[in-house]
Each structure stands twice: as C-alpha cells, then as structure tokens.
Amino acid sequence: MRKWFVSIGLLLLLMLAACSGDESGSSDSDDTEGEHGVSISIWHNFAGNDLRARTVRGMIDQFQKDHPEIKVEAQAIPVDGYRQRISTVAAADELPDVFLTYTGSFTDEFYEGDLIQPITPLLEKHPEWRDSFLPGALDAFEYSDGEIYSAPVAMSATSFLYYNKQLFKENNLEVPKTWDEFMQVIDVFNEKGITPIAIGNKAPWVAQSTTFGAIADRVTGTEWFIDAVAQDGASFTDPIFIEALGYFKQLVDANAYQDGANAIDNTQAEQYFAQGNAAMMINGSWTISSLAASASEETLQNIGVSVVPAIPDGKGRANTITGGPGGGFLLSSKTEGDAKEAALELIYVLSNAEAQKAIAESNSMVMYDVEIDPEKVNPLFYEAFKLVREVEYVPVYDLHLSAAAGEAINTGLQEIMLGGDVEAVAKKLQQAQARAVDE
Amino acid sequence: MQSVLKVKGMLAVTLLPALLLYSFFVIIPIFWSAYYGFFEWSGVGDASFIGWANYLEVIKDPIFWRALKNNMIIVGASVFGQVPIALGLALMLRKSSLFQRFVRSAIFLPMVISTVVVGLIWGYIYHPQFGIINSLLTAVGLESWTRPWLADPSINMYAVAIPIIWNYIGPYLIIFIAALQNIPSELDDAAKIDGADGFKKLIHVTLPMMWKTIMVAVVLCISGSLKAFDQVFVMTGGGPAQSTELLATYMYNNTFMVYRYGYGSAVSTMIIIVSLILIVISQLLMKRRDQEGRGI
Structure with a gap:
C-alpha cells in the first residue's frame, strides 16, 4: 500500500516538474539555439483579406525568404482583438520581439512600463529614410528621453x-x-x-x-x-x-x-x-x-x-x-544581441521607402513622402490621398x-x-x- | 475494516490528480482573483494596493446593479422560458415517430451551433433596416410595431433573452424526454384504471415523477444564465450605453477594454458571491419542496 502512495506521489511530482520545466522553456522565446541561427517573433493586426493586410504579410514572407538564417514567427491577430491580446501578453511580460502599436496612450504605457527600446540607431543608419517622413510623423513616437521608438507605417x-x-x-x-x-x-x-x-x-x-x-x-x-x-x-x-x-x-x-x-x-x-x-x-x-x-x-x-x-x-x-501618424512597429526591451539586429532589420524592411509605397498603393494612407501611381489605386482612395495633403x-x-x-x-x-x-x-x-x- | 480503509485510500489516491488539477485551475484562481481585487493595476507596470476601494466602487456603481438586474432578467427568462417550453415540447415529442424525431433534432440544432454564430444570426434577424422581424411587420401592415430591437433600451434586454432561450432549449428537452421515458408504464396503467386522464394524469402522475429532474434543470438554468456572455457580447457588446450589460460583459469591459485589471477582478469576485447566494437559495427552495413531497 505504502509503495502505491509513494510511486503515485513520485509520478505526480514528475508531472509537475515536467510542466514547470516546459513553462520556463517557452517563456524564453528568443531561444537562439535550433536549426536557424536566430529566431524572432512579430505580432501584427494585418490579419484580414484586404489588400494592405496581404501586402504587409507578403513583406514579412519576403523577409523570411531573404533571410533563411532568421526564423520569423509571425502572428496575425484580427484588429478587434488586437489591443486586448497585446495588453494581456504585456501584463504577463511575454511581449513578442516586434509588434505593431498605435500612437498615443497605447504606446505611452509600453514606454512608461519600460517594455520597449528605441529604434533611433536604425533611423541614424538610414538618414534619407528618416527625413522622408512627413512633418510630425516621428514626433508621435518620440518620448521625453529624446529617443524615437517607432516609425509609422500608416496614417490614420x-x-x-x-x-x-x-x-x-x-x-x-x-x-x-x-x-x-x-x-x-x-x-x-x-x-x-x-x-x-x-x-x-x-x-x-x-x-x-x-x-x-x-x-x-x-x-x-x-x-x-x-x-x-x-x-x-x-x-x-x-x-x-x-x-x-x-x-x-x-x-x-x-x-x-x-x-x-x-x-x-x-x-x-x-x-x-x-x-x-x-x-x-x-x-x-x-x-x-x-x-x-x-x-x-x-x-x-x-x-x-x-x-x-x-x-x-x-x-x-x-x-x-x-x-495623424497611425501604427508602427515597436521593439521589445527584452530583445538583445543577434535577435535585436534581426528585429531592427525586420522593422526597417516593413517601414522603409519601398514598404511605404507598397502600402500606399494598396489603398491606404501613409505618413511618408511618396508618389503613387493613380492607375494602381482605386479612384476613391486617390481622391482621399489628394485631400489629406491639403488638410x-x-x-x-x-x-x-x-x-x-x-x-x-x-x-x-x-x-x-x-x-x-x-x-x-x-x-x-x-x-x-x-x-x-x-x- | 481493513478492506474498507483500503478502498477509501484507493479512492483518495485516484481522486487526487483530478482534485489537484481542479484546485490549481479553479479554486486557487478564485482566491487569487479576489486578492487582485485589492489592487489598482492597468496590466502594464506596477500594481498598487488600495484595500477595499475596488469592492466599494463595485457596490456603488449603478452599472453593476444594472448588470445584475439584466442578469436576473436572463435567469428569469431561462427558468420561466426554457424549462416550461422544453417540458411542453418533451410531452409532445416523447414518442419516436419520424416526424417527432425530426422536430427533436430541429430543436436541438441551435445547441450545436457556435454561440457566436447564434449571436450574428439574431443580430441580422433584429437588424433595424433589413432584419426579418421588421420586414415581416412592415409586410403585414404593422409598421408602427417595427423598432430597433437591439438599440432601444426599453426592450433590448428582452430581445437578447429570446435567442438565449432558443439556443438552450435542446439539452433540457433531451433531459425531460429521458425522464419521461423513465416513468414506469405500470403507473400509466394504474392512473388509467383510477380514471386519471390527460391533464389530471399530467398533474398528479407525470409531473411529480419528474420533479427531481425539473429541479436539476432549474439549477442548471440558473448557473448557466449567470455565466451568459457570448450571445449578448456578439449581439450588442453590452450596449448601447451599457443598457444590456451583464455581469460577465461588465467584468470583461472593465478588465480588457478599460484595462482596470484589479477592478475587473473585484467584479468577478462579486459575480462568484452573487452566484453562490443564488445557488444556495435555489437549493434551499428545492430541499423544502423535497420535504413537502415526502410529507404527502
């Protein structure tokens, strides 16, 4: 009888140990070991079937193709639930390496909670890119420490x-x-x-x-x-x-x-x-x-x-x-080393001049100085695109x-x-x- | 004696895993949640201890009481809607002809549809411009009866209760049919000999024999409707202007829309307290009925 108890007890202990072992393993998401050299996660809300969502997802896929050494784990979350999902993982301190944010109080909270790090080095590396944003575009992501935390990929x-x-x-x-x-x-x-x-x-x-x-x-x-x-x-x-x-x-x-x-x-x-x-x-x-x-x-x-x-x-x-400036990508403060380099590169690819043009030509507004081809967009968008430059x-x-x-x-x-x-x-x-x- | 102890020990050992899982995922979180209720926490950054302030605010918030009242409407609609309708249908559909089996499946069908789909379907049925209800009313000349069913605070709580009733009649129907089929046929024969027929037989034989099943159904109904969330969340989101707020949507909105995790935890603790009170009351009522039943 006693043996029974002991063996079952041991079994349970093992199970618990296995569970907790698993947990600590998975919370360490930037696990750099594996078949790829480095792995980064990105969460965004381009989950729909509209042209812009498909364009952005295409850019992420392309990035993965161009960088086989980096493993990109992308998660597309529908817009309606996006804020809640991000806030929930933020509360659990399990933010992905790169994630889409909105301007204003949403980003303020990450800044105040020390959950994000600046992308200023990236902007300094590509000055012509930095200077092509429309006036005020980057101000929305500049905080009191003088650093810039994101570059907008949308205009709302x-x-x-x-x-x-x-x-x-x-x-x-x-x-x-x-x-x-x-x-x-x-x-x-x-x-x-x-x-x-x-x-x-x-x-x-x-x-x-x-x-x-x-x-x-x-x-x-x-x-x-x-x-x-x-x-x-x-x-x-x-x-x-x-x-x-x-x-x-x-x-x-x-x-x-x-x-x-x-x-x-x-x-x-x-x-x-x-x-x-x-x-x-x-x-x-x-x-x-x-x-x-x-x-x-x-x-x-x-x-x-x-x-x-x-x-x-x-x-x-x-x-x-x-x-004003709409969403942009943020970099988690926990991402370091090779993963950080990869994450910055991903942010650049998703918000550089080419990306801004592709997004604009998928019928959505950007805060970037870009010429678009009226043939490529729908007439209503083109009318609105002209209007926003006058207001x-x-x-x-x-x-x-x-x-x-x-x-x-x-x-x-x-x-x-x-x-x-x-x-x-x-x-x-x-x-x-x-x-x-x-x- | 020895063997009894052995069996008991074995029982304890085999129950242990389930008990551990249950306390880990249900009991302990309840207490954690009550504890979080003492904090002001936006989800990001540090939580600060504020004592009973959240709980006091819940009690003082008129919206909480409105949500509770709305929940009571759902409880009432379920207990006095689902149970009698299911009972009536069970009495009509107890036989197994092809037609009756078809109707039974049709009534059970909403149960296997995702509740989100139910909410969306009824959202369209109630649509103020294209909805089938308003179109039908207009078609038969009752244009003055058309209204924005989900947007008008004086009726929208009843409008959202109907899909919930419709959604959950199925399982009660099945339970009641099973109970009906369990009534021994000798009783039917005896009733017939005694001259009890139709309505008399229903009141004096069938219903008393099913009483326990009905009571179980009522308890299931109460606990189910206190958890009501999904259909209402899809149909109205608790709006407009919080007029269809339920306890669960109130908790959800405060936690995940306004980011007051501590306050949301306090609300969920209050929900547990309210549910416990209601279950205890219904249990007491059941016990009294039971004893009366035995007295006869």
Whole structure:
C-alpha cells in the first residue's frame, strides 16, 4: 500500500516538474539555439483579406525568404482583438520581439512600463529614410528621453465626410461646407425619406472617433483639448465642451442618423451607405479599403470625399481631419544581441521607402513622402490621398484620453443618441480623465 | 475494516490528480482573483494596493446593479422560458415517430451551433433596416410595431433573452424526454384504471415523477444564465450605453477594454458571491419542496 502512495506521489511530482520545466522553456522565446541561427517573433493586426493586410504579410514572407538564417514567427491577430491580446501578453511580460502599436496612450504605457527600446540607431543608419517622413510623423513616437521608438507605417485619418454624388445631384444639393448648410442638407434628405448620415455605432468608438472628435475640435480648438487631457486648466465640464456635445446632439435631434444606429456595426453601416440608402457617412480612411474590397468600380466613383463642415462660431480651425501618424512597429526591451539586429532589420524592411509605397498603393494612407501611381489605386482612395495633403491634422479623442475616459465618452455618445443628458456625459468623462491623470 | 480503509485510500489516491488539477485551475484562481481585487493595476507596470476601494466602487456603481438586474432578467427568462417550453415540447415529442424525431433534432440544432454564430444570426434577424422581424411587420401592415430591437433600451434586454432561450432549449428537452421515458408504464396503467386522464394524469402522475429532474434543470438554468456572455457580447457588446450589460460583459469591459485589471477582478469576485447566494437559495427552495413531497 505504502509503495502505491509513494510511486503515485513520485509520478505526480514528475508531472509537475515536467510542466514547470516546459513553462520556463517557452517563456524564453528568443531561444537562439535550433536549426536557424536566430529566431524572432512579430505580432501584427494585418490579419484580414484586404489588400494592405496581404501586402504587409507578403513583406514579412519576403523577409523570411531573404533571410533563411532568421526564423520569423509571425502572428496575425484580427484588429478587434488586437489591443486586448497585446495588453494581456504585456501584463504577463511575454511581449513578442516586434509588434505593431498605435500612437498615443497605447504606446505611452509600453514606454512608461519600460517594455520597449528605441529604434533611433536604425533611423541614424538610414538618414534619407528618416527625413522622408512627413512633418510630425516621428514626433508621435518620440518620448521625453529624446529617443524615437517607432516609425509609422500608416496614417490614420478618422473623419472623412463621404457623400453619395448622385443623391446630392438628384436633390440639387451642394456638399455642405458650414454647419448651417450641413443641417439644411440633413433636413432635405429627411424630407425625401433618405437617411442623411449612416453610422454603425454598436462598437461605441465609432461616433467618437469619426464624428465627435472632428466636431469637438472645431468648437474647442486643439489646445483646449490637450489641456483638458492633461487636466491642466481645462476640464471636460467647461461650457465650451458642453457646447461641443450640443452640436453632436443637434445631429441626433435632427434625425441625421438611421434608426437603431447603435445596434449595427461599422461594416454594416458602410454597406448601407454604399448601397445608396444614405446620403453621407462620416468615417475613417479604413472605409476606403473595405469599400474597395466589396463595392464595384461604379459605386466607388459615385462616392465623393470631403471634410466635416466648418463651425464658424467655434474656436478651432476648419478644414481639418482627426488623425495623424497611425501604427508602427515597436521593439521589445527584452530583445538583445543577434535577435535585436534581426528585429531592427525586420522593422526597417516593413517601414522603409519601398514598404511605404507598397502600402500606399494598396489603398491606404501613409505618413511618408511618396508618389503613387493613380492607375494602381482605386479612384476613391486617390481622391482621399489628394485631400489629406491639403488638410491639417487634429487629435483623435480616444488616442489621447485614458482608456477609462475613452470608454466614458464612447458610452456617453451612445447615451446622447438615446436621448441622454449632455452634462451628465461631460461629468462622467471628466471624472474618468481626472482619475487617470491622478494616478 | 481493513478492506474498507483500503478502498477509501484507493479512492483518495485516484481522486487526487483530478482534485489537484481542479484546485490549481479553479479554486486557487478564485482566491487569487479576489486578492487582485485589492489592487489598482492597468496590466502594464506596477500594481498598487488600495484595500477595499475596488469592492466599494463595485457596490456603488449603478452599472453593476444594472448588470445584475439584466442578469436576473436572463435567469428569469431561462427558468420561466426554457424549462416550461422544453417540458411542453418533451410531452409532445416523447414518442419516436419520424416526424417527432425530426422536430427533436430541429430543436436541438441551435445547441450545436457556435454561440457566436447564434449571436450574428439574431443580430441580422433584429437588424433595424433589413432584419426579418421588421420586414415581416412592415409586410403585414404593422409598421408602427417595427423598432430597433437591439438599440432601444426599453426592450433590448428582452430581445437578447429570446435567442438565449432558443439556443438552450435542446439539452433540457433531451433531459425531460429521458425522464419521461423513465416513468414506469405500470403507473400509466394504474392512473388509467383510477380514471386519471390527460391533464389530471399530467398533474398528479407525470409531473411529480419528474420533479427531481425539473429541479436539476432549474439549477442548471440558473448557473448557466449567470455565466451568459457570448450571445449578448456578439449581439450588442453590452450596449448601447451599457443598457444590456451583464455581469460577465461588465467584468470583461472593465478588465480588457478599460484595462482596470484589479477592478475587473473585484467584479468577478462579486459575480462568484452573487452566484453562490443564488445557488444556495435555489437549493434551499428545492430541499423544502423535497420535504413537502415526502410529507404527502
């Protein structure tokens, strides 16, 4: 009997030992032994089937082919779950060697947590590359230590005003340039039984990122927003911000949005607009890629692109788009030696002049001085590509707010769309941001 | 005596691996999670100890109570929807003709579909512009009844409860059919001789014989609906404006969208406490029923 116990006990111990042995082995991911000389991991969100995702995945495959001595373990994670996945591995201190990041608070946290290291040496090695980025592109990844941590491979422009040319023509309307014209156009379309603006706000960032950020900046001006984010002499309960929320409420009260906008997702809204059910849609540059993948050439030619109308009484500039440098690749602070060399090379290959051109020609915006061939891209993209060179950029709300405050304004805008009170929304946003700044 | 001890020892030894795994992956994490609830932690960087603040905030947060209320709606819809419907269907489908087997499979089908697919399908059924419900209502002239089912906070909780009911009728149906088939046929004959027929027989013979099975189904229902997450997460994500927030989506959003891991842990500990309370209450109710049953 005793033998029994002892042998089973031993067996269990062995099992546990085997398990823990395994764990310590796998957490050491940059295991340089093996058939390849060095192995690096890269995580990104180019998981879809759109042209840009395929282009970037192709570049990673090409890198692997060109460097047989390096083993590249790439993982493509769908966009919707990407932030969560990265935050979870960051919490477990198991970040991959190279990973895609977004500008703003997402990257700030990695910097503050000492989880990333600068790529400044890479930029110094290729000065002509560094100097070809558009003004301000690299600033987004420059931190207080004077080092640059990433080079953007995308531009995010989140608030284009797309419009259906035919519907505007049929109703003898001009694309609105000012808020008053905007409200008039909305009324006319409502009278004709056409949805004025399509929006899919089920995932609640949409109204904030595409519409409200642009409106609010026109009302408050950028400086006020930056101060309010820092809680430095400005607060989200200031009358000026209540006024900005009021403009959004005007849209809701004028029935600018289709019924049940909070229950359908962004893609469904894009389809709804592309099918000609709605006259306008305020959405980001990603809409171009998804429409290009699903709509016909004719449909794309029928869509025009502009900016959110000016608000003449506001403190902010007109002719701006919310956005700026988009994602870039970060280098984990744990990657050292040969793996670091390989990882830097991979980052360069994915963001150098050639890569930027390939990305731009796959119908997506970049922050790099590059000429594109109009034949290679779709007409809607080319129109937008020209437009973004004439506008100025203003901050996107949720890229600057803390995560909790971003959630507060997202939910708050849904509340306003359901008839909620603007001051209560402002108060919740202020509480969330003040709390985040205190920490 | 010796042999009894031996058997017990053997039992303990054979249960040990399972027990170890269970405590390692279930019991210990519960306590860890309760412990994490005492920290403010964004997932990156250092966690700071803040005592009971997270738990107090959970209790003070109206959204938590709304989530609890919504969860109770799901529990209610499941207990008073799934169980009676499954029972009624079981009574109708107890025989095994081809037609009845077909209907049985049709009812069981949603159970084998991924819950994400169920959520997506019902999302389209409820779609405010193209959804089949609104199209049907318009087609029969009831245009005034059309509404954004998932976006209107006054009804969307009931709208999301329907797919959940639909999704899980299958297993209860199977359990009830098995219970029905276990009722000895002598009882049927005896009831017939005593003149109990149809409804009378159902009330006085069939249901009492199935009572224990029904109670088990109710407990399964309660624990299942407290865990409800996937269909609602896919259909509404807890929105709009947190109107369909459930305990699980509330926990998920706080942990993984707002990055407050400590607060999320505190919420999940509260979920465990709420679940335990509900299970204890239902157990007590069951025991009382049991004793009453014996008294007769």
